[in-house]
Amino acid sequence: xxxxSIKVACSNCNLRELxxxxxxxxxxxxxxxxxxxxxxxxxxxxxxxxxxxxxxxxYAIRTGFFKTSIASEDGRDQVTGFQMAGExxxxxxIVNDQHTCDAVALEDAxxxxxxxxxxxxxxREVPALQHHMHxxxxxxxxxxxxxxxxxxxxxxxERLAAFLLNLVQRLHARGFSQSELILRMTxxxxxxxxxxxxxTVSRTFSKFxxxxxxxxxxxxxxxxxxxxxxxxxNPQALL
Amino acid sequence: xxxxSIKVACSNCNLRELxxxxxxxxxxxxxxxxxxxxxxxxxxxxxxxxxxxxxxxxYAIRTGFFKTSIASEDGRDQVTGFQMAGExxxxxxIVNDQHTCDAVALEDAxxxxxxxxxxxxxxREVPALQHHMHxxxxxxxxxxxxxxxxxxxxxxxERLAAFLLNLVQRLHARGFSQSELILRMTxxxxxxxxxxxxxTVSRTFSKFxxxxxxxxxxxxxxxxxxxxxxxxxNPQALL
DNA sequence: CGACACCTTGAAGAGGTTCAAGAAATGTGG
DNA sequence: CCACATTTCTTGAACCTCTTCAAGGTGTCG
Numbered sequence: 016x017x018x019x020s021i022k023v024a025c026s027n028c029n030l031r032e033l034x035x036x037x038x039x040x041x042x043x044x045x046x047x048x049x050x051x052x053x054x055x056x057x058x059x060x061x062x063x064x065x066x067x068x069x070x071x072x073x074y075a076i077r078t079g080f081f082k083t084s085i086a087s088e089d090g091r092d093q094v095t096g097f098q099m100a101g102e103x104x105x106x107x108x109i110v111n112d113q114h115t116c117d118a119v120a121l122e123d124a125x126x127x128x129x130x131x132x133x134x135x136x137x138x139r140e141v142p143a144l145q146h147h148m149h150x151x152x153x154x155x156x157x158x159x160x161x162x163x164x165x166x167x168x169x170x171x172x173e174r175l176a177a178f179l180l181n182l183v184q185r186l187h188a189r190g191f192s193q194s195e196l197i198l199r200m201t202x203x204x205x206x207x208x209x210x211x212x213x214x215t216v217s218r219t220f221s222k223f224x225x226x227x228x229x230x231x232x233x234x235x236x237x238x239x240x241x242x243x244x245x246x247x248x249n250p251q252a253l254l
Numbered sequence: 255x256x257x258x259s260i261k262v263a264c265s266n267c268n269l270r271e272l273x274x275x276x277x278x279x280x281x282x283x284x285x286x287x288x289x290x291x292x293x294x295x296x297x298x299x300x301x302x303x304x305x306x307x308x309x310x311x312x313y314a315i316r317t318g319f320f321k322t323s324i325a326s327e328d329g330r331d332q333v334t335g336f337q338m339a340g341e342x343x344x345x346x347x348i349v350n351d352q353h354t355c356d357a358v359a360l361e362d363a364x365x366x367x368x369x370x371x372x373x374x375x376x377x378r379e380v381p382a383l384q385h386h387m388h389x390x391x392x393x394x395x396x397x398x399x400x401x402x403x404x405x406x407x408x409x410x411x412e413r414l415a416a417f418l419l420n421l422v423q424r425l426h427a428r429g430f431s432q433s434e435l436i437l438r439m440t441x442x443x444x445x446x447x448x449x450x451x452x453x454t455v456s457r458t459f460s461k462f463x464x465x466x467x468x469x470x471x472x473x474x475x476x477x478x479x480x481x482x483x484x485x486x487x488n489p490q491a492l493l
Numbered sequence: 494c495g496a497c498a499c500c501t502t503g504a505a506g507a508g509g510t511t512c513a514a515g516a517a518a519t520g521t522g523g
Numbered sequence: 524c525c526a527c528a529t530t531t532c533t534t535g536a537a538c539c540t541c542t543t544c545a546a547g548g549t550g551t552c553g
Contacts, residue, residue, distance in 0.1 A: 085399050085400075085402075085403055087403055087407070087488070088488050088490075089488050089489055089490035090490065091403070091407045092407075093399075093402055093403040093406045093407055095399050095402050106391075106392055106395055107392060107395055107396050107399065108392070109388050109389055109391075109392030110389050110392040110393040110396055115396050115399065116399060135381070135384060135385065135388070138377075138378075138384065139377075139378045139379075139381065139384065140378075142374070142378065145374060145377065145378065145384075146374065148388070149348050149374070149387075149391070150348055150349050152345075152348075152388070152391040152392070152395065153345055153346060153347070153348035153349040153391070154349045155395055156345055156346055156391065156394055156395060156398065157346050157349055157354050159395065159398035159399075159401075159402065160324050160332075160334050160346065160354065160355060160398075161324075162398075162402055163324075163332055163334055163398065163401055163402065163405060164324055164326055164330070164332040166402060166405035166406050166449060167332045167405050167446065167447075167448075167449035168326070168330045168331075168332055168446075168449065170540075170541090171540075171541070201498090201499065201500085202499075202500065202501095203499085207406065207407075208406075209406075210405060210406035210407065211541075211542095212541075212542055212543080213499090213500080214500090214501080214502085214541090214542075214543085215540090215541060215542075216500095217500060217501055217502080218501080218502075218541095220500095220501090221501075221502080233499085233500075233549080233550070249326070249327050249328050250328055251327075251328035251329065409508075409509090410508075410509070440530090440531065440532085441531075441532065441533095442531085450509075450510095451509075451510055451511080452531090452532080453509090453510075453511085453532090453533080453534085454508090454509060454510075455532095456532060456533055456534080457509095457533080457534080459532095459533095460533075460534080472517080472518070472531085472532075473531095494553105495552105495553095496551100496552090496553090497550100497551085497552085497553105498549105498550085498551080498552100499548100499549080499550075499551090500547105500548080500549070500550090501546105501547085501548075501549090502545100502546090502547085502548095503544105503545085503546090503547105504543100504544090504545090505542100505543085505544085505545105506541105506542080506543075506544095507540105507541090507542075507543085508539105508540095508541085508542090509538105509539090509540085509541095510537105510538080510539075510540085511536100511537085511538075511539090512535105512536090512537085512538095513534100513535085513536090514533105514534090514535090515532105515533085515534090516531100516532080516533075516534100517530105517531080517532070517533090518529100518530085518531070518532085519528100519529080519530070519531085520527100520528085520529075520530090521526100521527085521528080521529095522525105522526095522527090522528100523524105523525095523526090523527100
């Protein structure tokens with residue numbers, strides 16, 4: 016494709032708190048600026064990397080929204096996550112030096128390309144960065160545990176409620192509304208992530224609307240009653 | 255409890271190929287021997303660590319068999335994995351300096367305790383170890399992607415077949431039979447891992463027996479027709 | 494404006510769960 | 524070492540949730 020590229024620095028990036036370790040001194044920051052080789056733009060619908068491609072870099076999302084998905088040999092497809100600004104994609108590629116999933120932009124996006132060899136060598140010099148890397152990978156493992164709980168033990172309503180709450184929470188952490196969001200993905204993609212068919216996702220949205228807990232107009236969702244959603248996810252625990 | 259402890263060295267451990275990076279020189283090996291602080295025995299049914307406990311160390315399993323599980327606030331329980339000799343547990347604890355799951359021994363076990371601070375400082379000196387750590391975490395992420403595919407898109411028979419094939423494959427890599435295995439976990443634990451009820455697991459075993467693809471006598475399983483199981487997991491792809 | 498992708502809703506059907514009972518294995522204490 | 528209690532496993536029948544199939548509606552983009 017056309018890897019439209021721009022040279023940049025982390026040290027004065029407004030997403031630094033999301034991507035980078037805190038409390039670095041000026042010296043370390045200068046080193047870390049070398050971590051990002053270039054930026055790369057990815058058009059909506061295009062892929063950042065694909066299953067089978069050689070792994071060279073991790074990617075920090077600057078703008079835009081991605082999905083990652085894997086395909087079984089017989090063509091079934093599973094969305095493994097949705098990623099937004101400040102989040103890292105590509106960790107799957109480290110084990111075997113090639114990517115095992117696809118990362119596709121769901122809206123025009125820009126990412127910081129961080130060659131993994133840079134990251135490893137810098138990590139040896141900057142303990143804070145090393146620890147940060149470990150935390151990021153551990154965080155991803157823990158996130159996936161949560162998805163396993165969702166897929167393994169929750170019913171459709173619980174899954175969708177948990178999904179919505181998780182999305183707004185992450186958006187809110189980025190300065191967006193606590194109650195309004197625009198879905199960047201189709202019902203089918205939501206369904207794939209949640210282990211449901213798109214019709215079930217649609218019906219469950221309709222049910223939430225009937226109950227008065229959310230308003231839905233296509234991709235635009237407004238959460239009316241957050242607690243109601245919380246109660247759905249967590250029948251007992253919450254009040 | 256009683257952390258019955260013995261001092262030991264990785265350099266002459268027979269599981270080294272499973273836990274440790276390959277191709278280390280004598281010098282590095284000597285350093286790495288310092289990584290394992292002590293060994294610890296865990297009795298069947300006892301836990302190695304529990305959700306909420308402070309994270310200090312990763313654990314390499316020397317002998318025995320573990321399950322890891324998380325609990326939702328309302329008491330639901332999800333088994334997130336089964337671990338055997340040479341595998342590492344505890345990665346979940348790195349993000350927040352405390353464990354987010356329980357690790358319980360399903361048979362008497364012994365683990366190597368590797369204080370995470372040792373690992374991090376050694377990693378800075380031994381690039382091969384650093385890269386090994388990254389690979390291990392990435393491998394765990396990729397494994398969980400596979401579980402998500404299983405939970406999100408497979409039917410009961412496919413899940414159980416995939417589970418059995420995965421287990422024998424790992425056991426075989428450790429010198430055990432390709433076709434016979436003893437399940438260390440209950441039907442309920444299998445069900446929890448696979449997102450099924452224990453009755454469904456039992457029924458599905460019975461179906462496999464009827465079909466002549468496996469023999470089952472309680473926890474003892476003999477796989478008669480591996481290809482049949484493969485075809486179940488992968489309807490199209492395989493011949 | 495027309496074509497296409499996406500979403501909603503209904504009705505029928507399948508797969509898995511729930512509830513229940515009994516059998517088999519395992520562990521414990523006398 | 525045996526008897527009993529407990530846990531684990533199997534199987535049946537009714538039920539329920541989600542899926543499948545189908546049709547029509549809505550939105551979007553060239």
